[in-house]
Amino acid sequence: MSTTSTSTTTQSAAHGTHDAHHEHHHDTFITKYIFSQDHKTIAKQFLVTGIIWAFIGGLFSVVFRLQLGYPEATFPILEDFFGHWAKGGKIQPEFYYALVTMHGTVLVFFVLTAGLSGTFANFLIPLQIGARDMASPFLNMLSYWFFFLASVVMISSLFVQTGPASGGWTIYPPLSALGDASSGSKIGMDLWLVSMALFVVSSLLGGLNYITTILNMRTKGMSMTRLICVQRE
Amino acid sequence: MTDFFLVAILVMIFVVIFQIAKASEYVSVLKGQEKSRKQNNRINGFLMMVFLVLGLIGAWYCNELYYGKTLFPQGSASVEGEKIDIMLWITIAVTGVVFIITQIILFYFGFKYQEKDNTRAFYFPHNNKLELLWTTVPAIFLTVLVAFGLKYWFIFTSDPPSNAIVVEVTGHQFGWDFRYPGNDGVLGKKSYKLYNQPAGNSLGVDFNDSASFDDIHLTEMHIPKGTPVKLVINAMDVIHDVGLSHFRMKMDAVPGIPTTMWFTPKYTTEEMKKITSNPNFVYELSCDQICGKGHFTMRGIIIVEEPAVYQAWLKEQKPEYGTLFPDNTKNTLTTDSMSKAPIAQIK
Amino acid sequence: MRTKGMSMTRMPLTIWALFFTAVLGVLSFPVLLSGAILLLFDRNLGTSFFLSDIVVAGKILPNEGGSAILFQHLFWFLGHPEVYIILLPAMGMSSEILSVNSRKPIFGYMAMVGSLFAITILAFLVWAHHMFVTGLNPLLGGVFVLLTLLIAVPSAIKVFNWLTTLWRGSIRFTPAMLFAIGFVSLFISGGLTGIFLGNSALDIHLHDTYFVVAHFHIVMGVASFFGMFAGIYQWYPKMFGRYLNNTLGYIHFWTTIAGAYLIFWPMHYEGLAGMPRRYYDFSNWESFKMFGGLNQFISMVAMVVFAVQLLFIFNFFYSIWKGRKVRELNPWGANTLEWTTPLRPGHGNWPGDIPEVHRWPYDYSKDGHDFIDQTVPVGPNESQH
DSSP states (O other), rough: OOOOOOOOOOOOOOOOOTTTSSSOOOOHHIIIIIIIHHHHHHHHHHHHHHHHHHHHHHHHHHHHHHHOOTTTTTOOOHHHHHHGGGGGGGGOOHHHHHHHHHHIIIIIIIIIIIIIHHHHHHHHHHHHHHHHSSSSSHHHHHHHHHHHHHHHHHHHHHHHTOSSSOOOTTOOTTEEEEHHHHHHHSSHHHHHHHHHHHHHHHHHHHHHHHHHHHHHHOTTOOOOHHHHEEEEH | HHHHHHHHHHHHHHHHHHHHHHHHHHHHHHHHHHHHHHHHHHHHHHHHHHHHHHHHHHHHHHHHHGGGGGSHHHHHHHTTTTHHHHHHHHHHHHHHHHHHHHHHHHHHHHTBOOOOOOOOOOOOOOOOHHHHHHHHHHHHHHHHHHHHHHHHHHHHHHHOOOOOEEEEEEEEEEEEEEEEEEETTTTOOBBBBGGGGGGGGGGGGGGGGGGGGGOEEEEEEEOOOOOOEEEEESSSOOEEEETTTTTEEEEBTTTTTEEEEEEEBBBBBHHHHTTTTTTTOOEEEEEEEOTTTTTOOOOEEEEEEEEHHHHHHHHHHOOHHHHOOOTOOOOEEEEEHHHHHHOTTOO | OTTTTOOGGGGOOHHHHHHHHHHHHHHHHHHHHHHHHHHHHHHHHHOOOSSOOOOOOOEEEOOOOOHHHHHHHHHHHHHHHHHHHHHHHHEEEEEEEHHHHHHOTTTTHHHHHHHHHHHHHHHOOGGGGOOOTOOOOOOHHHHHHHHHHHHHHHHHHHHHHHHHHTTOBBBBHHHHHHHHHHHHHHHHHHHHHHHHSSSSSHHHTTBBBHHHHHHHHIIIIIIIHHHHHHHHHHHHHHHHHHHOOOOHHHHHHOOOOHHHHHTTTHHHHHHHTTTTTSOOOOOOOOGGGGGGHHHHHHHHHHHHHHHHHHHHHHHHHHHHSSSOOOOSSSSTTOOOOGGOOOOSSSTSSSSSOOOOOOOTOEEEEEEEEEOTTTTTTTOOOOOOO
């Protein structure tokens, strides 16, 4: 194969070289790794949180598939882990429905929305369009931490006495509105809704950032004819 | 103890796989990037074809195993449901052809166009003719599917024929109640506000409404073969769904919003036992909308009978009013009211 | 904030996909939020947005005038765009990865952008296909059938464009590429079963059965996941300066795709038999208990597939610290700008000026060059693409 004709930078990733654009600020551990406003770090935060949730949601599916695949069998070890939810080593119906609901919720929202969009939009958008960072690194940082908060609330719903939401991830009322219709529709459902409200805030903050960053034209010197030439595809 | 062993074996398998993976990484570094890449390409390119062939065989084998368990072989148990089976076949045919062709192309291209020495990829960024072709062809096929589908959809959702018998179905956590309109052919009014389970009125029937005097309340549905049946569907507490797989029918039961659905049974339960070679066959009504922890226990039984048998069965049923108010003079079990009311809609 | 020269039509398809995803999210999530808030009100403040005519646990509830169906409209107005929020990034990244690893431009760039746009618009217009059996007005149902099957057209265009991208390419099978190819296979399978469900007459029989479960798992649970894996394998070197272990990647791909098909393909048959979803136990059901053997098989395969994902998770975390170090700036020979940053990009991504862009990102195997990245100016005699 013939050689490529590219122009690549040859500078190494020397730690501590700052661009003239940024003020010279010194990052503490907290600002660099925890409340980072760097889109690449935020992306990794989303990715790792997403992977952890994927493990949890996948584990839920393994447990409820145990019931579906072996409806007659008992697994005493389940009672060791889950107590009265798996009385006698058999997954109870309420537990089954809680597992199914949380499997869907966790995977659809926390893994495939936050873990997929959150990771790759944050990582790739500035890098692939040629920007230093997102339009608002601060709101971006908030986007992750709202997601983290939503995760904390959702996890807490797993440990309440009456159990987490269990009316399917689609949580149709009246089932999800009435605590009398299902124990999962007691406090677990309120926590689910609060968690999702926080999640929506996170997604909106992220989405606005992505749109603004992509659209915000920085095309000084880009005349209309150059645009049209390029668009002849 | 066995749990511990199981976990230990699993961990060991993981460790072995990991060691192999680490070792093969070293090997590929030693071999050099170019050589390892070429070997990986050969192996994976080969696996593309293997997967394609095994996949197609698997799809065929799966069909052998499970086609018999679907509802196709026994056919639709309702006249209207036959159309659904026709639609399914048409859709399977169209999508099946597309499926086979595209999957073959995908994996074959993967195999055929793997990196080869002295061959460069072909710079082919766009071709408007091709784009037009594979925009219009799918659109045409989809239009055909939509046309058929909508034609049948409007039949199913239209009003039933005028000779349809009416049965009211009410879902609650966790069972089904059926109410027949009786000789007057009219269902008595009911309201959730009149619910009084301790007094025996679990449906909230208005027993001051004379139309309810001859209504029959059961937990098992009987219907005659060959006559359209219109189901009036209610729910007491949460959303349920009347799922009738054999009849290819389904409709949500929503509290506060009555729904309807109709169909004409083709086969009696006894006939189905022969058709399916299953002496235990029974038409089951499954709840098809999650409604709580007993969702999977909401099993309704539907018995389809020859018209004469159905008539005989119906005559034997006692109106709920009579059971709840045995001493009331408005008791419908007088020959007077029986002779006055026409035997409505039952042929 | 795009760099100089980066017009919208020079953006990689990944960015287009992420852009439309963000638009979908911004317009649809607020509706879910409103539904959630109204539900919180019904639950805690005695309102009746979704509740009416209810007797539960022996109690007659005072709520009147609400509609349970209203919630479904609010939910699915997000719910449907949500599945495209899940799908579009996977599509965008797969387009990118298929192109780079075939050394060919993605076929039909403008058609790809156009179909992303069409999918975005249509995603907002099809939500009630989740509600065909709620008793909605049949005419309304008919309209949603039309719109739903319309969305199959841009999806079909994308599939054919991906296939053509592979045609006469020079394919290198990295784990990322395998997952991208797997994505296309699964999107074909899952997308085709969507055609069954989008047709309301058929949905009557298939609604809330395992056919639906099979469909959305293949298209959302597996295809999108494959897009995610493809992205992780492709961009891991940029994220962490190390490579994921290749062999583990191959094992991960082949077992997962085989396992996924083994799990979800037979499920369609269960659905055709009318087997309801969200059932704890089928032992008492004469109509459904014959699938006991299949359910057991599916469960076994599911456990194996889950175990293999643990391998991946281990690979992911292990390689952050102990993975083979990346030595070259552009290990995949890609044209896009992220590969022009230093090996471990710091704050601000580029230590000096941000590179200017002069061409689209898909000049692979053009005019005798293996690849020409976006920062290379167009030559005086160079052909237009």
